[in-house]
Amino acid sequence: MEEGKVQNEDKKSNLEEELTKKELPRRDFIKKASLATIGGILPFIAANTLRAQDDEGDDDDDEGDDDDDSSNDESSSAGLAPRKLGKVGEISALTFGAHLITDKKVLEAAIDMGINCIDTAPKYYAGQSEELIGEYLKKNKSSRENLIISTKLPIEDEDPTYGGTEEKMLASIEKSLKRLQTDYVDILYIHGVGGIHRVTNPMLHSAFExxxxxxxxxxxxxxxxxxxxxxVVKKAIDGGKFDVLMLYYNYVRQNDRYESRFFQYSDLFDKAKEKNIGIIASEPFAGGFDVTKRDLDKGFREASISWILENDKISSVRAPIRNFSELERYAGAAKGGSGNTSVLSSYQKAVSEQWGHSYCRACDVCLPVCIFNVAIPDILRYRAQYENFGMEKKAILSYKVLLEKKNQAVYCATCSEPCRHVCPFGVDIKPSLLQAHKLLSF
Ligand code: SF4
Ligand code: SF4
Structure with missing residues (x-):
């Protein structure tokens, strides 16, 4: 493992550590954070006070973050006030992305603070994310009806290309419900849809019905x-069978000179709204880089969330929340801070100029060129997770799955590299994949 790499999912924020040390009950944290968020008191007074006592620092924190105030500056009675998610109902502006969760207490605190949407999937930590949410639901039965729980169908159970069938989909839902210890999920997503054959798949719709x-x-x-x-988005809106679209949406992507060639959302968002289809933004941080290590954070994550929520067609931002520190920061931003565009554009510039050679935008242009069917964008995504988001364990597990499908980057080593210069974003595909293979395979 790289020197200095942080096992983020195992780390506790300074605040949490302090709370543990002082044996303050979790309720105290929640009370402080909720009051701060809802009442407009600086939300992170407690955290900042405690951080100041801890010279060690924490990679998940952003000491010296000049723009922290971007999430704290305005009092807002709205707080985490719900927005409308189409036919689903009211949703908090922040959705708890549970793909990195390892600590149930963080989930409990989030729910107590007013976050009512929890998003998971069978594959997150090989089912452990669903199980952890299930433990919460078992103990808090009365809260179930106030929550929006969403999970997903694994691609191989649902996509006919990978042998998906109606039976597999129904079995997958049953297993998810068992792990979640609930009778139903509010939203069932098909995951990572890049082709319309999955939107129109009759087996999917009959299984769902x-x-x-x-x-x-x-x-x-x-x-x-x-x-x-x-x-995909057009088809889903026109077909009228999907109630919610969770879409990759963030400042970097929407302002990328290449991305704009591929996709602008605005007209489609209007259309979705007309049809009462709810939109949740995912990947608010652009699948990007370790901003803390590269001195790029400076309030980047808060600004990202606030910028997304300035778009009133978006009901909620799904952000991965790993610890109390992130919960505080993101909840603060979701209550209506500034989508500080100078912070966002500095980040975007740095990404494009310094790491453009390995920053995959998942456009799939390279896929037909690869003679070994290597899952190029998936692997580069796992590499980013490993290198930039402290998601080493998840990235390695995800990469392992590709071994069974023979989609790993091991084939690149002896390949004549027809993918060279194919990427419209200038990604050096082969070297990036070889590096990814080195990091992710054991
Ligand atoms: S170098 Fe790797 S990604 Fe490129 S074509 Fe060959 S096997 Fe595919
Ligand atoms: S490597 Fe380039 S061409 Fe391939 S998916 Fe990523 S951005 Fe697209």
Whole structure:
């Protein structure tokens, strides 16, 4: 493991450590944070006071973060006031992305602070994310009806290209419900949709209808971050079968000179709103880089969340929340800070100029060129997770799955590299993949 790499999921924020040391009950933290968020008191007074006592620092914190105030500056009675998510109902402006969760206390605190949407998937930590949420739901049965719980169908259970069938989809839903210890999920997503064959797949719709009749699911959604997103989103809106779209949306992508060639959302967002289809933004941090290590944070994550929520067509931002520190920061931003564009554009500039050779935008242009069917964008995403987000364990596990499908980058070593110069974003595909393989395979 790289020197200085942080096992973020195992780390506790300074605040949490301090709370543990002082044996303050979690309720105290929640009370302080909720009052601060809702009442407009500087939300992080407690955290900042405690951070000041800790010279060690924490990579997940942003000591010296000049723009922290971007999330704290305005009092807002709105706080985490719900927005409308189409037919689903009211949703908090911040959705708890549970793909990195390892600490149930963080989830409990988030729910107590007013976050009502929890997003998971069977594959997150090989089912452990769903199980952890399930433990919460078992102990807090009365809270279930106030929560929006979403999970996903694994691509191989749902995509006919990978052998997906109606039976597999129904079995997957049943297993998720068991892990989640609930009778139903509010939203069932098909995951990472890059082609319209999955939007129109009749088996998907019949499986969903059957599950709905049995009361196992309420709404169908899709997530999309790669491939032919524009056509996918159009088809999903026009078809009228999807109630929620969770889309890769952030400042970097929307302002990238290349991305704009591929996809602008604005007209589609209007159309979705007309049809009462809810939109959740995912990947608020642009699948990007370790801003803390590279001195780029400076309030970047808060500004990202605030910038997204300035768009009133977006109901909620799904952010990965790993610890108390992130919970505080993101909740503060979601209450209505400034989407500080100078912070955002500095980050974007740094990403493009300094790391453009390995920053994959998941456009899938290179896929047909690869003679070994290497899962190029997926692998580069896992590499980014490993290198930049402290998600080493998850990235390694995800990469391992590709071994079974023979989609790993091991083939690049002896390949004549027809993918060279193919990437419209200038990614050096082969060297980037070889580096990814080195990091992710054991
Ligand atoms: S170098 Fe790797 S990614 Fe490129 S074509 Fe060959 S196997 Fe595919
Ligand atoms: S490597 Fe380049 S061409 Fe391939 S998916 Fe990523 S951005 Fe697109």
């Amino acid at each position: 059957k599950a709905k009749e049995k009361g196992m699911v309420k709404h169908l959604g899709l997530t999309s971050y790669n491939g032919d997103m524009k056509e």
